[in-house]
Amino acid sequence: MSTAQGARARARQEITAAIKEAARRQLAQEGAAKLSLRAVARELGMVSSALYRYFPSRDDLLTALIIDAYDSLGEAAERARDAACEAPPAARWIAVCEAVRGWALGHPHEYALIYGSPVPGYAAPDTTVPAAARIGLVLIGIVRDAHQGPGLTYLPLPAELRPEAERMAADFAADLPPETAAPLVAAWAQLIGLIGFELFGQFNRVVEDREAFFRHAAGRLAESVGLAP
Amino acid sequence: MSTAQGARARARQEITAAIKEAARRQLAQEGAAKLSLRAVARELGMVSSALYRYFPSRDDLLTALIIDAYDSLGEAAERARDAACEAPPAARWIAVCEAVRGWALGHPHEYALIYGSPVPGYAAPDTTVPAAARIGLVLIGIVRDAHQGPGLTYLPLPAELRPEAERMAADFAADLPPETAAPLVAAWAQLIGLIGFELFGQFNRVVEDREAFFRHAAGRLAESVGLAP
DNA sequence: GTCTATAACGAGATAGAC
DNA sequence: GTCTATCTCGTTATAGAC
Numbered sequence: 001m002s003t004a005q006g007a008r009a010r011a012r013q014e015i016t017a018a019i020k021e022a023a024r025r026q027l028a029q030e031g032a033a034k035l036s037l038r039a040v041a042r043e044l045g046m047v048s049s050a051l052y053r054y055f056p057s058r059d060d061l062l063t064a065l066i067i068d069a070y071d072s073l074g075e076a077a078e079r080a081r082d083a084a085c086e087a088p089p090a091a092r093w094i095a096v097c098e099a100v101r102g103w104a105l106g107h108p109h110e111y112a113l114i115y116g117s118p119v120p121g122y123a124a125p126d127t128t129v130p131a132a133a134r135i136g137l138v139l140i141g142i143v144r145d146a147h148q149g150p151g152l153t154y155l156p157l158p159a160e161l162r163p164e165a166e167r168m169a170a171d172f173a174a175d176l177p178p179e180t181a182a183p184l185v186a187a188w189a190q191l192i193g194l195i196g197f198e199l200f201g202q203f204n205r206v207v208e209d210r211e212a213f214f215r216h217a218a219g220r221l222a223e224s225v226g227l228a229p
Numbered sequence: 230m231s232t233a234q235g236a237r238a239r240a241r242q243e244i245t246a247a248i249k250e251a252a253r254r255q256l257a258q259e260g261a262a263k264l265s266l267r268a269v270a271r272e273l274g275m276v277s278s279a280l281y282r283y284f285p286s287r288d289d290l291l292t293a294l295i296i297d298a299y300d301s302l303g304e305a306a307e308r309a310r311d312a313a314c315e316a317p318p319a320a321r322w323i324a325v326c327e328a329v330r331g332w333a334l335g336h337p338h339e340y341a342l343i344y345g346s347p348v349p350g351y352a353a354p355d356t357t358v359p360a361a362a363r364i365g366l367v368l369i370g371i372v373r374d375a376h377q378g379p380g381l382t383y384l385p386l387p388a389e390l391r392p393e394a395e396r397m398a399a400d401f402a403a404d405l406p407p408e409t410a411a412p413l414v415a416a417w418a419q420l421i422g423l424i425g426f427e428l429f430g431q432f433n434r435v436v437e438d439r440e441a442f443f444r445h446a447a448g449r450l451a452e453s454v455g456l457a458p
Numbered sequence: 459g460t461c462t463a464t465a466a467c468g469a470g471a472t473a474g475a476c
Numbered sequence: 477g478t479c480t481a482t483c484t485c486g487t488t489a490t491a492g493a494c
Contacts (some may be wrong), residue, residue, distance in 0.1 A: 008460075031349040033262040038485060049488080050462050058486065118429055120260040129434070148356040161445045164438040171435075185435060186423060186446040192431075192435070193422015194415060200347055202421075206400075206414060209393040215331030215391045220453065267471075276477055 017033055018025035018044060020068065023061055028109040032119045035062060043074050059122055066124060066149050067131045073133025076103040081138050089146035089226040090219070096138055097191055097218035104195045111199060115192050143184060143225055147176055152226040154179040178224055187221045194218075245283050247273060247296065252290055257338040261348045264291060288351055295353060296360045303363025305332040310367050318455040319377035319448070325367055326420055326447035333424045341430060344421050365417055369402050372413060372454055376405055381455040383408040403415035409455055416450045423447075 003063055022043045026035055037058050041048040055061040080099030084092040104111040114132070146152045157165050157179050168181035194217055197203050207213045223229055251272045255264055266287050270277040284290040309328030313321040333340040343361070375381045386394050386408050397410035423446055426432050427439055436442045452458055 012460090015243070029349065030272070031262045031346070035385075036485065037487090047463055049464085052487080053461060066352070107452070110348035115425075115429070115431075117260070117341035120258065120263075124430070128445060132431075139317035150331070158445060161441050162437075164436070164441050182442055182445055185265070185432075186333070186449070187333045189423045189426035189431070190419035191422070193425060194418045196344075198345070202344075202361075202418070203414075206397070207393070208396060209390075212390050212393050212482080213411055213414070216387060216411055218380060220412070220415070224449065265471080278477075 001189065010183060012054070013069070014079070017045070019054055019061070020064060021170055023065055025040065027065065027113060031109075032062065032113050032122075037061065047209050062119065062122055063128060065110070066114055066128050067135065069107070070128065070131035070134060071116045072087040072107065072110065073103050074131065074138070076100065077135050081142065088150065088228070089142050090222045092145075093139070093222040093225075093227055094215065094218045099212055100135065100191065101195050101198075104199055108199055115196060116200075121226060137190055139225075140176070141200065142185060143180055143227070144173070144176060146227050147180075150228060152177070152180065153228065154183070154226040183225045189223050191218070191221060220228070241283070246303075248280060248283055248290070249293060252294055253339070256294065256342060260338075261291065261342050261351075266290065282331040285352050291348065291351055292354060292357060294339070295343055295357050298336070298343045299357065299360035301336065301339065302343070303360065303367070305329065305365050306367040310371065316347065317379065317457070318371050319451040319458055321374075322368070322371050322451040322454075322456055323444065323447045325371065326450065327444065329364065329420065330424050330427075330443055333428055337428055340424070344425060345429075365401070368417055368454075369405070369413060372409055372456070373402070373405060375456050379457060381409065381417060382408070382457065383412070412454045418455050420447070420450060 019040060020041045023035060024044070025136050026039055030036075030039075035058065037050045037055075040061075041051050046183075055064065074214045076099045077096050080095045081088065081092060083093040143152065154177065161182060162178070165178040168179040168185065169176060173181055173184070194214065197208070198214070203210065218228065248269060251269045252264060254272070255268055259268075262303070264265055264282075264287065266280050267277045269290075270280050280290075284293065305328045306325050309324045310321060313324040316324065354426040372381065383406065390411060391407070394407040394410045397414065398405060402413070423443065427443070432439065448458065
């Protein structure tokens with residue numbers, strides 16, 4: 001009986017994975033706005049109503065794809081961090097940035113899904129938050145290591161930012177000085193901005209040697225969060 | 230006869246403007262991927278084939294919207310620059326950044342059109358390049374003023390970035406030291422990244438006081454391109 | 459209980475004849 | 477420019493296979 005349940009559960013997982021895979025293909029071809037359950041079902045030789053056993057609605061399928069993308073990106077970042085665990089924090093920071101860029105170049109449509117324009121009529125539920133936070137936690141962790149180890153440099157907080165900085169630090173980096181909270185969040189957004197510009201074509205005819213440019217920018221981001229060069 | 234032609238030209242311009250306005254409304258509701266000439270025509274009480282007198286294809290309408298958006302953003306940036314022409318370069322830089330953010334918050338769907346995910350099946354033609362460059366020229370101009378006036382500080386170029394930096398400087402900032410080229414381009418991408426994160430909801434539950442956070446980040450971007458604080 | 463298939467709904471897009 | 481016939485879509489109700 002447990003075998004039968006195991007087999008059923010396995011089949012269910014396989015079909016779920018096949019649905020998501022087909023949906024990702026559709027994502028690449030038509031974009032998230034046009035993701036359609038019927039087209040996914042057609043590609044799998046299923047009937048559209050059968051998909052509702054696996055995803056209660058089209059939006060739930062989208063949510064699953066978003067969570068998968070965040071997790072895939074987070075995993076790539078964590079692997080890069082672990083591979084560079086012997087290096088000083090600034091080098092580890094750069095390695096993680098390059099891993100994020102590498103993931104984005106390898107998964108452009110999933111990148112667009114999570115960091116591109118919102119899908120009209122869709123609002124990501126709170127269940128996406130933990131997956132979305134993974135990459136942020138990796139970046140915070142590197143700064144934390146530097147704070148507990150070789151040291152962190154930071155500029156004094158301007159008065160107008162102090163309340164917000166203290167709130168941010170209390171929320172997600174209670175053990176770090178509040179001076180680092182805003183630069184960290186800004187560096188995170190700026191990292192994604194750099195990658196998005198490359199991915200979405202804004203660097204065409206502007207930046208040629210993208211690797212060298214990005215490595216340098218990532219290094220300056222590391223400095224901006226207080227990591228010693 | 231010249232009167233008649235003038236009236237005709239005026240009517241044509243008015244209808245063109247009405248079409249773009251309706252298309253922008255559609256953009257806000259359905260997204261760029263689903264922009265359809267038919268829906269635009271319906272909203273205007275026209276027949277879809279009549280639109281082809283004004284825009285040869287859906288892609289041409291999209292291109293016109295993109296150029297308009299870049300121009301609108303560029304104008305906002307230029308106005309902010311001119312309004313702050315008495316202020317020191319760093320303050321002018323921040324004023325321009327805040328104007329860009331203000332424009333984005335006021336025109337989120339046009340922002341998504343130019344800086345968000347690419348529209349599947351659409352490739353922006355070269356005719357969009359001059360409009361897209363306007364905002365960049367404003368930022369470069371501020372750095373140029375600082376270079377010719379109060380002075381600019383910059384770090385030495387790492388060897389691996391020198392060829393690319395010299396190429397970039399020769400392309401769009403021949404009168405500036407090559408050391409500033411890469412930081413300028415990076416700051417431009419990072420500025421858009423910051424704004425995109427706020428606009429697309431990544432700062433939900435992370436940044437509360439968005440104005441203070443952004444002003445601080447813009448100030449640090451100014452420093453990153455060598456403007457004295 | 460778990461799944462797939464059929465059929466249908468209301469809404470909307472689309473192609474082509476006229 | 478108009479009309480119609482035929483597509484698409486998400487979603488649900490229902491029936492039946494395993």
